[in-house]
Amino acid sequence: CCSMAVCSAQERVSLQQQGFRVTEQVAGIPTAVMGEAGEGGPVIAILGEYDALPGLSQEAGVAEPRPLPGPGFGHGCGHNLLGSASLLAATAVKDYLAEHKIPGRVRYYGCPAEEGGAAKGFMVRDGAFSDVDIAISWHPAAFAAVQEAISLANTRIDFSFVGRASHAAAAPHLGRSALDAVELMNVGVNYMREHMPSDARIHYAYLDAGGVAPNVVQPTAKVRYLIRARDLVELKRLIERVRKIADGAALMTETKVEAKIVSGVSNLMGNLPLERAMQANFDRLGPPPFDDADRAKAAEFQATLTEEDVTASWRRIGLPVRKGVTLCDVVVPLEVRGAPMMGSTDVGDVSWVVPTVQARGAVYAIGTPGHSWQLTGQGMLPAAHKGMVHVAKVMAGTAVDAILNPAIIETAKADLAERTAGNPYTPVLSPEVQPPFDMSKATA
Known part of the structure; x- marks a missing residue:
């Protein structure tokens, strides 16, 4: 995989080529970038990431451990897909606003170092989201669903x-x-x-x-x-x-x-109005358009997992176990709630100051553990790209719905105000804490 400096530069070039107004070094972070398009309001933020993990290098599409020569970094959490889908969604919203001459702004935030660097926390602390109306993001997963708003x-x-x-x-x-x-x-x-x-x-x-x-x-x-x-x-x-x-x-x-x-x-703050708006887009689209070749390839990777891995994946999402299913073929209903997510994300800080919603995008075989060589190995497969485009459509549709229907934004803001009443946001990062210098590296 590329370093975050290279990934950030590639995203900057893509933003410029697509006609976004680009701001570099957001919050003083060398690899943080923001692209804005449109005029007036509301302001919709779409969040992307692109950092990798040490020790998870893996040859693409190979269902056995086969690290690539080099520094050993790999996208074992799928952030290569995360940033790409978010940038695609932001571009789609930009084009829609321009074509239909609708007021509103869309911003793509390229956020480095989610895996430990907490870039979004620094960006929130330094005011990068101060005029944003709602924020939308996603994370690679095995199922297509609205992300349950629980994290540590x-x-x-x-x-x-x-x-x-x-x-x-x-x-x-x-x-x-x-x-x-x-x-x-x-x-x-x-x-x-x-x-x-x-x-x-x-x-x-x-x-x-x-x-x-x-x-x-x-x-x-x-x-x-x-x-x-x-x-x-x-x-x-x-x-x-x-x-x-x-x-x-x-x-x-x-x-x-x-x-x-x-x-x-910070922990992730939910937002029911935005979750309902995103669910409506999932329901309109249905599950990703995987084919038999995708399912066969996913079966190769699923065969490297334990039965417990696969069973746990179904239970985490809150659905009954269906043996023999390798790729997601459903949209998880909003009312289905699985096990709490015991991990953490710096999207949490954004969610305390801006109404925020996240999607799960189905991009890899059911049962694939996070931070594993199996996940890295699936990140460039056709199924991953289909799932990436699918969730980009969900995010873009949610953003457009919010722009066309101001009540969505109004109720989302009211929901956040109610959740934080008497418990206002206090940044985990005090003013003297500076972004880690290695935030420009692949694992910052």
Whole structure:
């Protein structure tokens, strides 16, 4: 896959070629781009992404692990399709407004680094959506459906410990191990898991284990924590508890600790009027037009999965299991609700300040896990392209319906105001937090 710098440049060129007015470096992020077309109001935002994941390189269309030579990045979450379909939808809306001489503006927001960089959070914080009336997005999936508005808020925090080096055998009493502090912190957090909400999640990864010499007491160590919770209130509680554990680990080891917030996202806020408008477009179109060749190819990838993978996919969407079905052949009704999504998305921040709706686009075999080589391998198949065009039509239709029927936007804004009454949006990212410098890379 291409780096985000290359993907962003390609999208900028495409926007310019299609006649959009282009703004680069949105919110100071080098790889964030925005294209606007039309005049007057309302303003409809369509959100795109294009970042990849490390370790998920895979030869296209091959149903066995076969990484490509090179840096090892792959679109294991389908963001190559996400950005392309959103740009296609924005272009369709632009052309419709121009052809019919209808007032209104459509904007395509190219948002890098959803996988950890929280670009949309920085963009919201810095006012990039301040005059937007509604926002529309989607995510690659196995089924065609309106995205259920449940996701977890999260924050990534780096905890850096500093101790004192010494000879681990000759003078161990003179050393103060930063690595010991990290390990004690991890133990403390692991015990805390017994006493936190069941829908919260905490993960960590070592960024610096203190070196490679075991005979040196490690003077530095760093660990990155990803803390997730159902909403911002509970997230703040968990963050404070984790900070106290880090302070306790530093106290026990006579080291010093510094915490730095890297990124963070809010939980997703639903919007029933927009969900109904999007469902109407799904119902008009029906499922994607997959053919027998598409289903046969999907069967090859489904054969690499476990029965549990396939069953879980049906249950997550809220439908009864239908064995032998490889690709989506239905539109999931709006009233069908599956299991809550335990992941996170920076679309959540947009949804707190602008009425927002998301689609699921059926682009890969039922049962395909997210962040897997199987997903990467299906991202350039004909079925993926058919599903991508299908969901672009859904998004474009939803946008046009909102422009032609102002009541949709009015009721969507009222819905958001009711949901946030007494609980206004507070950015997870404080003003001093800056976008990660690696946000221009493929995995930022």
